[in-house]
Amino acid sequence: MIDTLSIPTISDIKAAHRIIDPYAHRTPVLSSTKVNTRSKASVFFKCENFQKVGAFKFRGACNAVLTLSDKDAEQGVATHSSGNHAQALALAARIRGIKAYVVMPENAPKVKVEAVKNYGAEVTFCEASLDAREGTLAEVVKRTGATTIHPYNDSRIVAGQGTAAVELLEECPFLDIVMTPIGGGGLLSGTALAVKSINPDIEVIGTEPVEADDAYRSFKEGKLIPAYSTNTIADGLRTSLGELPFQIIQKHVDDILTVDEESIISAMRFIWERMNMIIEPSCAVPVAALFNNQERFAGKKIGIIITGGNVDLDNLPW
Amino acid sequence: MIDTLSIPTISDIKAAHRIIDPYAHRTPVLSSTKVNTRSKASVFFKCENFQKVGAFKFRGACNAVLTLSDKDAEQGVATHSSGNHAQALALAARIRGIKAYVVMPENAPKVKVEAVKNYGAEVTFCEASLDAREGTLAEVVKRTGATTIHPYNDSRIVAGQGTAAVELLEECPFLDIVMTPIGGGGLLSGTALAVKSINPDIEVIGTEPVEADDAYRSFKEGKLIPAYSTNTIADGLRTSLGELPFQIIQKHVDDILTVDEESIISAMRFIWERMNMIIEPSCAVPVAALFNNQERFAGKKIGIIITGGNVDLDNLPW
Numbered sequence: 001m002i003d004t005l006s007i008p009t010i011s012d013i014k015a016a017h018r019i020i021d022p023y024a025h026r027t028p029v030l031s032s033t034k035v036n037t038r039s040k041a042s043v044f045f046k047c048e049n050f051q052k053v054g055a056f057k058f059r060g061a062c063n064a065v066l067t068l069s070d071k072d073a074e075q076g077v078a079t080h081s082s083g084n085h086a087q088a089l090a091l092a093a094r095i096r097g098i099k100a101y102v103v104m105p106e107n108a109p110k111v112k113v114e115a116v117k118n119y120g121a122e123v124t125f126c127e128a129s130l131d132a133r134e135g136t137l138a139e140v141v142k143r144t145g146a147t148t149i150h151p152y153n154d155s156r157i158v159a160g161q162g163t164a165a166v167e168l169l170e171e172c173p174f175l176d177i178v179m180t181p182i183g184g185g186g187l188l189s190g191t192a193l194a195v196k197s198i199n200p201d202i203e204v205i206g207t208e209p210v211e212a213d214d215a216y217r218s219f220k221e222g223k224l225i226p227a228y229s230t231n232t233i234a235d236g237l238r239t240s241l242g243e244l245p246f247q248i249i250q251k252h253v254d255d256i257l258t259v260d261e262e263s264i265i266s267a268m269r270f271i272w273e274r275m276n277m278i279i280e281p282s283c284a285v286p287v288a289a290l291f292n293n294q295e296r297f298a299g300k301k302i303g304i305i306i307t308g309g310n311v312d313l314d315n316l317p318w
Numbered sequence: 319m320i321d322t323l324s325i326p327t328i329s330d331i332k333a334a335h336r337i338i339d340p341y342a343h344r345t346p347v348l349s350s351t352k353v354n355t356r357s358k359a360s361v362f363f364k365c366e367n368f369q370k371v372g373a374f375k376f377r378g379a380c381n382a383v384l385t386l387s388d389k390d391a392e393q394g395v396a397t398h399s400s401g402n403h404a405q406a407l408a409l410a411a412r413i414r415g416i417k418a419y420v421v422m423p424e425n426a427p428k429v430k431v432e433a434v435k436n437y438g439a440e441v442t443f444c445e446a447s448l449d450a451r452e453g454t455l456a457e458v459v460k461r462t463g464a465t466t467i468h469p470y471n472d473s474r475i476v477a478g479q480g481t482a483a484v485e486l487l488e489e490c491p492f493l494d495i496v497m498t499p500i501g502g503g504g505l506l507s508g509t510a511l512a513v514k515s516i517n518p519d520i521e522v523i524g525t526e527p528v529e530a531d532d533a534y535r536s537f538k539e540g541k542l543i544p545a546y547s548t549n550t551i552a553d554g555l556r557t558s559l560g561e562l563p564f565q566i567i568q569k570h571v572d573d574i575l576t577v578d579e580e581s582i583i584s585a586m587r588f589i590w591e592r593m594n595m596i597i598e599p600s601c602a603v604p605v606a607a608l609f610n611n612q613e614r615f616a617g618k619k620i621g622i623i624i625t626g627g628n629v630d631l632d633n634l635p636w
Contacts, residue, residue: 028346030368049594050348269631276367276627278594309594313587313636 004150005244008159010197013190016063016159017166023062023095025051027164029171029303034274039290040298044175046168046305049279053087053119055308056164056187057151061088063160064149065096073098075145080126080133082108083236084308085151090119101146103137105129109312152184153242162190168303169198178303179286182206182215182256183237185245187307192252206249206256207289209234209264215241216256219249233261233317236282236307263288265317278309281317322468323562326477328515331508334381334477335484341380341413343369345482347489347621352592357608358616362493364486364623367597371405371437373626374482374505375469379406381478382467383414391416393463398444398451400426401554402626403469408437419464421455423447427630470502471560480508486621487516495521496621497604500533500574501555503563505625510570524567524574525607527552527582533559534574537567551579551635554600554625581606583635596627599635 008016027047035043048056065077076099079089086102093100100121104113105128116123126136141148151157164187165178178195180188192204208216212234214227224246230238241249249256259267268284270291271277279287283306290297290304326334345365353361366374383395394417397407404420411418418439422431423446434441444454459466469475482505483496496513500506510522526534530552532545542564548556559567577585586602588609589595597605601624608615608622 025349028348028368030343030346033370050346052351054592054594272596272631274372276372276596278590278596313590313634316631318631 004154004156006155007244007248008155008162008190008193010194012155012159013162013166013194016059016156017163019066020059020062020160020163023052024059026167027051029168030275032275040294041290042301043290044168044172044301044303046164046303047277048164049277049283049306049309053084053091054310055084055088056161056305057084057088057308058091059163060157060160060186060190061085061149062092062095064154064156065089065092065098067156068147072147075147076101077149078137078140078144078146079103079149079151080137081151082112084310086116086121087119089149090116090121094120099144099146101140101144103133103140105133111312152186153244155244157186158190158193158244158248160190161187162194164305165191165194166198168305169195172301172303173199174301175202175303176300177203177205177297178305179205179207179289180305181234181237181282181285181307182208182241183282184239185215185241185249187305188253189245189248191305193248196252203254204252206253207286208256208258209237209285210258210260212237213258215249216258218246219253219256222250232264234264234281234285236280237285257289257293259285259288259292263292267291269318277306278311279306280308280311283307322472322474324473325562325566326473326480326508326511328512330473330477331480331484331512334377334474335481337384338377338380338478338481341370342377344485345369347486348593350593358612359608360619361608362486362490362619362621364482364621365595366482367595367601367624367627371402371409372628373402373406374479374623375402375406375626376409377481378475378478378504378508379403379467380410380413382472382474383407383410383416385474386465390465393465394419395467396455396458396462396464397421397467397469398455399469400430402628404430404434404439405437407467408434408439412438417462417464419458419462421451421458423451429630470504471562473562475504476508476511476562476566478508479505480512482623483509483512484516486623487513490619490621491517492619493520493621494618495523495615496623497523497525497607498623499552499555499600499603499625500524500526500559501600502557503533503559503567505623506571507563507566509623511566514570521572522570524571525604526574526576527555527603528576528578530555531576533567534576536564537571537574540568550582552582552599552603554598555603575607575611577603577606577610581610585609587636595624596629597624598626598629601625
């Protein structure tokens with residue numbers, strides 16, 4: 001049995017890249033004169049909003065599911081999630097031809113439930129509390145023997161998420177800085193491992209809403225501090241930083257910047273209007289950090305990983 | 319002086335490609351499992367919504383402006399337009415370092431006026447009728463000596479628009495069909511010339527709203543018939559087919575399909591939600607034709623040129 005809480009190496013990330021390559025989109029890297037003019041930097045967006053299931057999460061889930069032993073795989077995989085990880089895991093399981101069991105709160109948006117079901121997963125509803133979700137997941141796992149795949153506190157997931165940065169640096173080896181948002185930390189930690197292994201001179205910067213700044217505070221204080229507020233529009237970043245990602249972030253990330261809600265909404269709209277891309281609020285967070293810190297970023301070549309584009313078009317923040 | 323109403327050759331299109339290459343984005347070709355599942359086809363979207371100024375129009379305008387003689391260029395370029403062509407011409411003129419004069423109706427949306435001004439063009443306002451626009455443009459040209467660049471009835475424009483199909487076929491040489499929308503016909507005619515020169519076995523299909531079906535009727539009857547209705551949400555397609563594009567379309571286009579308004583809005587929302595791309599209603603027209611004609615397209619490899627993404631986020635059709 002592999003240790004799912006070990007720190008992945010660049011070999012693990014490269015292996016993940018080979019494993020998911022036949023199934024994942026190689027997403028484009030786009031740039032925009034309007035973004036460059038406003039930021040006075042040269043910015044390269046790795047567009048994971050065009051990834052399968054509309055988010056980078058497919059990379060990690062696909063790697064985790066495809067590296068399960070045949071024996072484990074036979075009994076399926078399970079998670080509790082109402083977000084992109086649930087869809088990603090459901091699709092990865094379908095690719096492998098195994099079952100996915102997803103626990104979702106009974107108040108989850110119908111469109112998200114349908115998306116998970118459309119990928120062939122079995123959905124079990126529970127009350128909308130973390131206790132209920134974890135309890136129901138434990139029951140599902142007990143009944144089915146499925147393997148729980150955590151959305152970020154898992155080395156296979158972290159290795160998978162790191163593959164986006166591998167592709168970004170293949171296309172843009174000249175970058176000075178790579179930025180991502182931070183939710184549970186799977187993307188930032190995978191990105192930091194990949195970037196620092198490929199070129200340790202490239203800075204890696206995490207970005208977070210002020211309103212959910214547990215990673216910022218944990219990073220500054222050197223110990224894991226849970227989120228005490230999650231009052232942010234960036235719904236993908238409300239989750240608390242995981243232990244495995246935190247270990248990696250402490251060692252390999254150069255800095256974490258925070259941004260307020262108004263900056264997030266304004267950056268999100270800027271990208272929609274000027275780049276014609278639908279990005280979710282979470283990935284407007286590094287864009288907002290870019291715009292808010294012009295003196296720091298002017299003249300630099302900056303890669304930003306756009307994490308996803310799953311938004312409700314009937315409920316936009318403007 | 320070059321004949322701006324001659325039919326371009328593939329050499330003209332390839333020359334245009336070399337000329338605009340340093341300035342235009344090489345836009346990505348994206349695919350979507352959800353689109354393929356719904357259409358039962360394999361669809362490849364050439365994403366000109368990520369082009370400079372957010373539309374393919376930059377290709378033609380850039381080619382027209384950069385191929386002007388130095389003597390003509392000195393006096394600038396002019397057009398009347400409230401759409402993407404105005405922004406495209408303004409940016410192309412800025413790249414060449416010459417003046418652009420744009421006549422816009424006084425009721426043009428402020429955001430479009432600002433966009434044109436931001437690219438450095440001089441805007442002259444007039445009443446919102448075609449007569450007033452043409453009259454005002456004639457005055458501007460008389461005063462300045464600028465060269466009028468028509469948005470589609472111009473061989474340099476047609477050659478420039480054809481470069482999108484050249485890139486699409488470089489990346490996807492295996493296509494069975496290429497589809498575009500039809501407004502003035504610049505994109506469809508350039509596409510047809512490029513595609514049929516590269517591989518005459520590939521079908522080229524134009525698509526149009528039922529509510530602005532002048533190209534469909536002209537194509538079927540073999541003579542140019544002006545639009546008698548332009549009551550369509552696809553604002554980029556309200557313009558009547560031009561003479562030069564019509565000559566080319568008659569010879570090189572295989573078919574024209576029409577779609578109703580409801581299908582356009584539904585296809586537009588499908589692409590926004592499932593592909594996380596902002597597309598304007600005009601480029602939902604070929605997507606609607608794809609979805610409405612499943613028996614015709616099932617099993618085929620289809621390229622669709624996504625023309626642009628300039629929409630008003632405060633005024634969406636759902």
